[in-house]
Amino acid sequence: MKVGIVGAGVAGGLLAWEMVKKEFDVTLFDKNAIDSEAACSFAAAGILSPLAELEMAESKIYELGTRSLQLYPDLIKELDTEIYYRHQGSLVTAHGSDKVELERLYRLLETKLNNGKDQVRKISIGEKEPELAHLGNGLWMTNEGQIDTIALLTALQKQLLKRGVSWVENTEVQQIEPGRIKTDKGSCNYDWVFDCRGLGAKETLPLRAVRGELLWLHAPDVNIKHLTRLMHPRYRIYLVPRPNNVYLIGATEIESEDHSPVSVRSTLELLSAAYSLHKSLGEARIIKQVVNCRPALPDNLPKIELQDGIGIINGLYRHGILLAPAVVEQMMKLFEQALIEKDEASHAINC
Ligand SMILES: Cc1cc2nc3c(=O)[nH]c(=O)nc-3n(C[C@H](O)[C@H](O)[C@H](O)COP(=O)(O)OP(=O)(O)OC[C@H]3O[C@@H](n4cnc5c(N)ncnc54)[C@H](O)[C@@H]3O)c2cc1C
Incomplete structure (x- = not known):
C-alpha cells in the first residue's frame, strides 16, 4: 500500500507515523x-489545554483535546526520545478589577462541563505557585498539560526517517488528486493521498490565516512550574514554563496572513502583562521571537475528511x-473503514 x-x-507528521x-x-x-x-x-x-479552550471553542475541541491528552504519553514512548511533557494542570489568574473575568470563566466552564465540573477549582494561586501568591485567588484546571513542540516534531522526523519514510523536502506540491500528487518535478502515483498542507491548501479550502506572536524569555530569578494564564478584558497572555528558567509568553491572535517580525505593540502588550504577573520577569532576557x-x-473547527x-x-x-x-486517530478510523469497504467491494466483484 x-x-x-x-x-x-x-x-502530516503524526499521520505519517500512524x-x-x-x-x-x-x-x-x-x-x-x-x-x-x-x-x-x-x-x-x-x-495542551482542552479546558481553557472551552471558553471560546466548541465542545468538540474539548473532546478531541481530552482524547489527545490520553494519547500523548504512549506517543512519546513510541518516539523513544526525551521530550519535555507535563500533564500537571494549569492556573488562571487576573488582577484586582479583572477578577470578575475569572468568575465569568468559572461559571461558563461549570455550565459547559456537565460531568467534569471537578476539573476546575477555585484556589489561592500561592498554593501552587508561591512566587505568584500576590495574585490572590484564581482557578486551578486539573486536566491540562504542555509539551515541547520542537522536541516532539524533531523526534517524529528522526523516527519517520529511521522507519523508511521517503521525505521529499524542498518540493512544492501543485495538485493533489485521487491516487496522484503533482509537483514541479513531475507526478507520483499512490494508492491513497492525504492533504495536510495547513494554509498551503487555501486554493481548495476556505482557510484564513490568524497571525500569532510569541516571545521566549530566559528568567533565572523566576521559578514558576505551572502553565499560567492571565485574564484581561483586552488581551490574555499565557506563561509556559520550560526547563532551565525559560518561559514562553504568548500569544497574539491577529486576523492577518502576515509573517513579518513581532510588532512593537505586541511586544509591549505581551511583556507588560508578563511583568504584571511577576516583577522579576523585568530582568529576563528575550531569547527568541516567534511569528507564524x-x-x-x-x-474554527478541524476538518477530518476522507x-x-x-x-x-x-x-x-489555535489548537x-x-x-x-x-484528529489523526479519527482519520485512521475513517481510513481503515474505507479499506474494509474497498476490500469487500473487490471481493463481491470477484465472486
Ligand atoms: C504563535 C503560535 C502559538 C501556538 N501555540 C499553540 C499551542 O500552544 N497549542 C496548540 O495546540 N496549538 C498552538 N498553535 C497552533 C498550531 O501551531 C497549529 O494549529 C498547527 O501547527 C497546525 O498544524 P498543521 O500541521 O495543520 O499545519 P502546519 O504546521 O502549517 O504544516 C503544514 C505543512 O504543509 C507544508 N505545505 C504547505 N503547502 C505545501 C505545498 N503546496 N507543497 C508541499 N508542502 C506544503 C508546509 O510547509 C508545512 O510544513 C500555535 C500557533 C502559533 C502561530
Whole structure:
C-alpha cells in the first residue's frame, strides 16, 4: 500500500507515523527543507489545554483535546526520545478589577462541563505557585498539560526517517488528486493521498490565516512550574514554563496572513502583562521571537475528511498540537473503514 502525504507539520507528521506503524509505504512531501522549522507547528507554545479552550471553542475541541491528552504519553514512548511533557494542570489568574473575568470563566466552564465540573477549582494561586501568591485567588484546571513542540516534531522526523519514510523536502506540491500528487518535478502515483498542507491548501479550502506572536524569555530569578494564564478584558497572555528558567509568553491572535517580525505593540502588550504577573520577569532576557500564522476554517473547527481516495486534515487553528493525536486517530478510523469497504467491494466483484 503506497501512501502519499503532503505537509510535514504536526498533522502530516503524526499521520505519517500512524501509517508507518501499519507498515504502509509512506512518502511525505514538504515545500520546506526538513530542518527549516518554518511550519506553523514549530511556532506553537505546546499548550495542551482542552479546558481553557472551552471558553471560546466548541465542545468538540474539548473532546478531541481530552482524547489527545490520553494519547500523548504512549506517543512519546513510541518516539523513544526525551521530550519535555507535563500533564500537571494549569492556573488562571487576573488582577484586582479583572477578577470578575475569572468568575465569568468559572461559571461558563461549570455550565459547559456537565460531568467534569471537578476539573476546575477555585484556589489561592500561592498554593501552587508561591512566587505568584500576590495574585490572590484564581482557578486551578486539573486536566491540562504542555509539551515541547520542537522536541516532539524533531523526534517524529528522526523516527519517520529511521522507519523508511521517503521525505521529499524542498518540493512544492501543485495538485493533489485521487491516487496522484503533482509537483514541479513531475507526478507520483499512490494508492491513497492525504492533504495536510495547513494554509498551503487555501486554493481548495476556505482557510484564513490568524497571525500569532510569541516571545521566549530566559528568567533565572523566576521559578514558576505551572502553565499560567492571565485574564484581561483586552488581551490574555499565557506563561509556559520550560526547563532551565525559560518561559514562553504568548500569544497574539491577529486576523492577518502576515509573517513579518513581532510588532512593537505586541511586544509591549505581551511583556507588560508578563511583568504584571511577576516583577522579576523585568530582568529576563528575550531569547527568541516567534511569528507564524494558524490555519483556520470559517467555523474554527478541524476538518477530518476522507473521500474519493483523498484524505484531508486541516483547520487546526489555535489548537493543532492539542488536537493532532486525536484528529489523526479519527482519520485512521475513517481510513481503515474505507479499506474494509474497498476490500469487500473487490471481493463481491470477484465472486
Ligand atoms: C504563535 C503560535 C502559538 C501556538 N501555540 C499553540 C499551542 O500552544 N497549542 C496548540 O495546540 N496549538 C498552538 N498553535 C497552533 C498550531 O501551531 C497549529 O494549529 C498547527 O501547527 C497546525 O498544524 P498543521 O500541521 O495543520 O499545519 P502546519 O504546521 O502549517 O504544516 C503544514 C505543512 O504543509 C507544508 N505545505 C504547505 N503547502 C505545501 C505545498 N503546496 N507543497 C508541499 N508542502 C506544503 C508546509 O510547509 C508545512 O510544513 C500555535 C500557533 C502559533 C502561530
